[in-house]
Amino acid sequence: KNEVEQSPQNLTAQEGEFITINCSYSVGISALHWLQQHPGGGIVSLFMLSSGKKKHGRLIATINIQEKHSSLHITASHPRDSAVYICAVKPNTGNQFYFGTGTSLTVIP
Amino acid sequence: NAGVTQTPKFRVLKTGQSMTLLCAQDMNHEYMYWYRQDPGMGLRLIHYSVGEGTTAKGEVPDGYNVSRLKKQNFLLGLESAAPSQTSVYFCASSWSGLYYGYTFGSGTRLTVV
Numbered sequence: 001k002n003e004v005e006q007s008p009q010n011l012t013a014q015e016g017e018f019i020t021i022n023c024s025y026s027v028g029i030s031a032l033h034w035l036q037q038h039p040g041g042g043i044v045s046l047f048m049l050s051s052g053k054k055k056h057g058r059l060i061a062t063i064n065i066q067e068k069h070s071s072l073h074i075t076a077s078h079p080r081d082s083a084v085y086i087c088a089v090k091p092n093t094g095n096q097f098y099f100g101t102g103t104s105l106t107v108i109p
Numbered sequence: 110n111a112g113v114t115q116t117p118k119f120r121v122l123k124t125g126q127s128m129t130l131l132c133a134q135d136m137n138h139e140y141m142y143w144y145r146q147d148p149g150m151g152l153r154l155i156h157y158s159v160g161e162g163t164t165a166k167g168e169v170p171d172g173y174n175v176s177r178l179k180k181q182n183f184l185l186g187l188e189s190a191a192p193s194q195t196s197v198y199f200c201a202s203s204w205s206g207l208y209y210g211y212t213f214g215s216g217t218r219l220t221v222v
Contacts, residue, residue, distance in 0.1 A: 004151065033210070033211075035211075041197070041215070041216050042213065042215055042216070043199060043201075043213040043216075044213070045210030045211045045212065045213070046210070047210070048209060048210050086151070086152070088151070088152070095157070095165070096154045096157065096167055096168065097154070098151070098168075099151030099152040099153070100151050101149060101150060101151050102151070
C-alpha cells in the first residue's frame, strides 16, 4: 500500500523556471515531510510541516490539510536543483512516516 | 563533521550469511531509524528506536533485528541473508519523531547473491 502519491513522476525544466511538485495523500495526517535525494544517493530533509507554509531560500512548501495536498515550489530553478524530491506523511494513527516514490527533477542549463 | 555515519558503504553477501550494519550519530538525537530503498518503491521503515535501550518494528521488519545499546549507535542485523534483502539501506536520526527534520546517513548498498 502507498498512502502517498506524487506528481509528476518526472519533470524537466529550463534553468530559471518556477517548478511545482505535488503530493497527495488519502488519510488524516499529523505531519508531512519533504526530502531531497541527490544523484549520488544522499538524502537531505527539506521541510517538516503540519500546516500553512514554510520557506527556505528558493524552496517553498505549502500544505492544505482539508484537501490532503502539499506542494513543493522551487523558484528560479538551477541545474544544482536536479534531484529526486520525496514526500512522506505521518498518519494520525501510528508512529511512522510513509514515503512516496519521488519526483525526479532535471533542470537544464 | 557532525552527522550520521553508516558502515559499511557496500557489501556483497551469500545467501544464508549474516552481517551487521552500523549507524552512528553524534548529534545526541533520541530517535533513530533504519530504512530500505528499492527501485520503484518509497523508503520503507524497517525498525526504529525512540531512545537508548528501546526498539520497535516498522513496516517491513521480517528478517532483521536491531539493537540500541548506546544512544549514539543503532545496529541493524541480518541473521540469514536472502536475495530479497538486496537493497540500499539508510539510517536516519532526529530530535523527535514529528517536528524536526531527519539527518540521513549516506547509505549502504547490500547485494545478496
